[in-house]
Amino acid sequence: MSLGLSSTRSSAAGCWLVIYPVAVFSSRNFKLQDKAERIVILGTGGTIAGKAADAADNVGYKAGQVGVDQLVLAAPPLAAFKLETEQVAQLDSKDMDFATWQRLAQAVDRHLQRDDVRGVVITHGTDTLEETAYLLMRVLAPRKPVVLTAAMRPSTALQADGPQNLLDAVAVASQAASGVFAVLAGRIHGATRLRKVHSYAIDAFASVEGGALGTVEEGRVRWLSQAEAELPPLGLSRIARDASQWPWVEIVQNHAGADGRVVEAMLAHGVHGIVVAGTGNGTLSNGLTAALQKARDRGVSVLRSTRCDAGPVIGGELPSAGALSPVKARIELLLQLLA
Numbered sequence: 001m002s003l004g005l006s007s008t009r010s011s012a013a014g015c016w017l018v019i020y021p022v023a024v025f026s027s028r029n030f031k032l033q034d035k036a037e038r039i040v041i042l043g044t045g046g047t048i049a050g051k052a053a054d055a056a057d058n059v060g061y062k063a064g065q066v067g068v069d070q071l072v073l074a075a076p077p078l079a080a081f082k083l084e085t086e087q088v089a090q091l092d093s094k095d096m097d098f099a100t101w102q103r104l105a106q107a108v109d110r111h112l113q114r115d116d117v118r119g120v121v122i123t124h125g126t127d128t129l130e131e132t133a134y135l136l137m138r139v140l141a142p143r144k145p146v147v148l149t150a151a152m153r154p155s156t157a158l159q160a161d162g163p164q165n166l167l168d169a170v171a172v173a174s175q176a177a178s179g180v181f182a183v184l185a186g187r188i189h190g191a192t193r194l195r196k197v198h199s200y201a202i203d204a205f206a207s208v209e210g211g212a213l214g215t216v217e218e219g220r221v222r223w224l225s226q227a228e229a230e231l232p233p234l235g236l237s238r239i240a241r242d243a244s245q246w247p248w249v250e251i252v253q254n255h256a257g258a259d260g261r262v263v264e265a266m267l268a269h270g271v272h273g274i275v276v277a278g279t280g281n282g283t284l285s286n287g288l289t290a291a292l293q294k295a296r297d298r299g300v301s302v303l304r305s306t307r308c309d310a311g312p313v314i315g316g317e318l319p320s321a322g323a324l325s326p327v328k329a330r331i332e333l334l335l336q337l338l339a
């Protein structure tokens, strides 16, 4: 193949594409990498790997169609890096599941333990990227950089955003010290405050309360604020249980007329945990409060978050999820119940 590529086969997972640099310098100011600074790119699918029949179609595509090695080839400046790829999954991230999370976390951990690996990049769908980022942060709290990236337009689009995002993600993985980040539209977000805030725009992600951690400008990382406070890792053993046996944790929302019947229905079906996205400072209607108290009395764990876009839940009767969004509070509760 051209571009100095050679392929090897991994015993662990499918086909790997090992890319040796054709040039270690580039005109884009990428960091010169020494021999022990390989970046591993794990493909999981998403729009970044999506295909549409028409190049002008940015919404009528199928996600998770293009292999991670092809995504690398679509960004020629990546030839300046020592890369390795592994296809961990190929799905639309709306269908992300526990078994894939397990496989992905194990793959990230396996690669980070290698002396020759500096960091890991994950190509992912945008829809649940913030959940995967948070899970990896809580389980691994990695001492090397793990960078998730994605795209809002399919790989076939006239102006696909995937190649630039992937290039920027690799730049961050080769320059950041440690942590779980998301890199999209030139901005670096931390796993905790990251949220998808737009359904269609190219710049669809934001870090609530305080803004992005940094930017990537022509391959150079510029940090704007301190990394988030690190929690000690829970370890892969926390998510080792067979994925089909993971607890059932649901999210319910307070809203005008919320009366708690949905909680009753969940109780009837054996729910294990409930995250409630309250109004404002996590407030709940009387009906929802009563139903959730009943759930707790029956041994169901409850965490209270807010449906507001930012800010913590302070005080109140039911346990608070702090400043975690409802979907991240759900992961936190899952991890508690898996203990």
Ligand code: SIN
Pocket: 045, 046, 047, 048, 063, 091, 092, 093, 094, 124, 125, 126, 127, 128, 150, 151, 152, 153
């Ligand atoms: C997905 O999340 O896999 C599809 C949507 C996207 O990546 O933007």
